Amino acid sequence: MTSDQERRKELGALLRARREQVDRADYGLPPGTRGRRKGLRREEVSYLSGVSVTWYTWLEQGRDINPSRQVLDAIARCLRLTVPEHNYLLGLAGLVPAPPGAESAVQTAPAHVQRFLDALAGHPAYALAPDWGITGWNRAYEALYPNVASASPEQRNLLWLVFTDPGVRDLLDDWEVTSRRFLAEFRAEAGPRLGDPRYLDLIARLIETSPEFRAGWQDHDIRGFQSRERIFHHPRAGRLVFEQHQLRPSDRPDIQLVVYTPIESPS
Incomplete structure (x- = not known):
């Protein structure tokens, strides 16, 4: 798996985890199937964020697509991500500068x-x-x-x-x-x-x-x-x-x- 594939996989896993963790009552929604109070359906995230359900589904699946900053910002607002979570999401999508890093392993402090x-x-x-x-x-x-x-x-x-x-x-x-x-x-x-x-x-x-x-x-x-x-x-x-x-x-x-x-x- 390439580096880009790993990042897309991680981005999808993060969105799925946060979608499944939110409280439906916070969105004014009734309990879901089997009375579950936690978790939104993909269709609900799509509606609340204004992003097409197909596009959102592809993001969760780690498809090879290039979401815009506007799309990811809308999803982050919908899922109520914290600032670190939002920045992490943008970093996975390559929309913020990568943190400083060394090309080779650092074994000893300068x-x-x-x-x-x-x-x-x-x-x-x-x-x-x-x-x-x-x-x-x-x-x-x-x-x-x-x-x-x-x-x-x-x-x-x-x-x-x-x-x-x-x-x-x-x-x-x-x-x-x-x-x-x-x-x-x-x-x-x-x-x-x-x-x-x-x-x-x-x-x-x-x-x-x-x-x-x-x-x-x-x-x-x-x-x-x-x-x-x-x-x-x-x-x-x-x-x-x-x-x-x-x-x-x-x-x-x-x-x-x-x-x-x-x-x-x-x-």
Whole structure:
């Protein structure tokens, strides 16, 4: 399957998932067949968005068509997509610039990025490649999560570690919520690149390895990054409370830096 086919398939799956999740009462519609309160029929989406039912059906089927921005905007309004979901939809259709990415895999953070991480003494920080491979970290982050140094390069991927490393599950205060949040943020960033073999391989391995990832991937949750409180249960230091922030170097926008700043003194 080509990259374009993968994106069309993902676009159709997203529309279908959102169509099946909406509440009919929100549209002033009676329950559907068998009294179901969730989900619109394709014909209803067509009527409410002003898009022909044939065209909408083709979109859900991943057909090789080129929808306009106007069509996708109308469908997004009809399905009440969030801003991240709407942008994700447009990205899959090639109607917004692709997020910054590297043509080849980024294995190690550039020297100046690593020096910046090291300068954040006492603040756990790490660098992520576009595919969420962890390419650099400082001593504070290694103290928080020692396994980052011992993981093999092919497994030193944030999404992989969150869903497969029992140490991460024990470290996180709310693994079920946080793992789903990470997955939703990864999907929001990765949409236009889902045809890249690196992404296909990572997703395939996670689907095979983690039932929780497999269930989350099928839900098509999409969320943008937000700075927020993060709580960790460290085996030696105990309960640690940080605020999580994201930065991108202007000269390397393909790399994102994640920094934890303490919001409780013991941290």
